[in-house]
Amino acid sequence: METRTVAAPAWGTSAGRSSLISTHRVLRNTYALLSLTLLFSAAVAGAGVLFNWPHPGMLVSLIGTFGLLFLVHKLQNRAAAIPAVFALTGFMGYTLGPVLNAYLQLPGGAQTIAMALSATGVTFLAMSAWALQSKRDFSFLGGFLFAGMVIALLAGLVGFFFEIPALSLAVAGAVALLSAGLILFETSRIVHGGETNYVMATVGLFVSIYNLFTSLLALFGFGGQSE
Numbered sequence: 001m002e003t004r005t006v007a008a009p010a011w012g013t014s015a016g017r018s019s020l021i022s023t024h025r026v027l028r029n030t031y032a033l034l035s036l037t038l039l040f041s042a043a044v045a046g047a048g049v050l051f052n053w054p055h056p057g058m059l060v061s062l063i064g065t066f067g068l069l070f071l072v073h074k075l076q077n078r079a080a081a082i083p084a085v086f087a088l089t090g091f092m093g094y095t096l097g098p099v100l101n102a103y104l105q106l107p108g109g110a111q112t113i114a115m116a117l118s119a120t121g122v123t124f125l126a127m128s129a130w131a132l133q134s135k136r137d138f139s140f141l142g143g144f145l146f147a148g149m150v151i152a153l154l155a156g157l158v159g160f161f162f163e164i165p166a167l168s169l170a171v172a173g174a175v176a177l178l179s180a181g182l183i184l185f186e187t188s189r190i191v192h193g194g195e196t197n198y199v200m201a202t203v204g205l206f207v208s209i210y211n212l213f214t215s216l217l218a219l220f221g222f223g224g225q226s227e
Contacts, residue, residue: 026190029198033085034205040086041093041206048097055098058160064091072203081199088203092210099214103221116216123180124209131187138188145185148178165222172218179212 047053056064068088075081103109131138152174159167186204189195195204 022196023191023193026196026198026201030190030201030205033082033198033202037085037089037202037206038209041089041096041210044090044093045097045100048094049101049104052101053094053097056095061095065095069203069207072199076197076199085199085203089206092206096210096214099217103217106221109221112220113217115220116213119216119220120209120213123212124183127180127183128187131184131191135191136188137192138185139192139194141181141185145178145181148174149182152178169218169222172215172222175211176215176219179208179215182208183212 055061065088068084068091072081072084072088075084100113103113106112152171155167156171156175158164159171183205186195186201186208190201195201
């Protein structure tokens with residue numbers, strides 16, 4: 001039986017141009033929504049610092065975050081997905097506020113937060129530029145990165161409940177590296193048409209940025225305390 005190979009549409013063809021326009025639209029919408037959600041989450045976190053809101057606790061944070069992630073996934077193709085995204089990012093900002101407040105009470109805490117924020121921004125820009133400019137497909141990293149995140153989450157829970165600082169520090173370093181890899185992976189998926197829903201693309205990048213920032217915060221905070 002004869003088999004035929006169907007080539008992907010070239011960029012010079014009508015189908016190729018249509019695919020390129022669609023990719024640019026997803027990128028534009030993703031970065032627009034990501035910017036708004038980052039600002040909204042930062043505002044909620046800032047309010048938490050200003051009004052000294054208490055931390056909801058590990059259990060509530062996990063249930064709230066994963067519950068809202070599930071809600072966004074269910075609504076991803078509906079208009080209600082946008083409010084759900086802001087609910088998720090706002091809740092994550094709410095959980096971050098008390099953490100920032102705790103760091104601000106420490107000597108050099110403001111500097112630690114500024115360093116973590118700067119490093120997060122530089123890493124995001126570097127990983128995004130690499131994915132956009134190199135045109136390489138980094139989808140092969142997906143399985144390794146997600147498996148690594150699951151392992152890091154479980155190890156982090158062990159370090160938290162059994163109060164093992166060395167394990168928690170190692171997990172923070174691993175999550176920082178994995179989050180940088182996920183930014184590269186997720187941006188590459190958009191560029192190569194693997195992710196066509198800008199809502200899910202936004203959530204993926206937001207969570208990676210959030211995890212990167214909190215991990216760097218823990219690393220820099222530990223380094224500052226050990227001096």
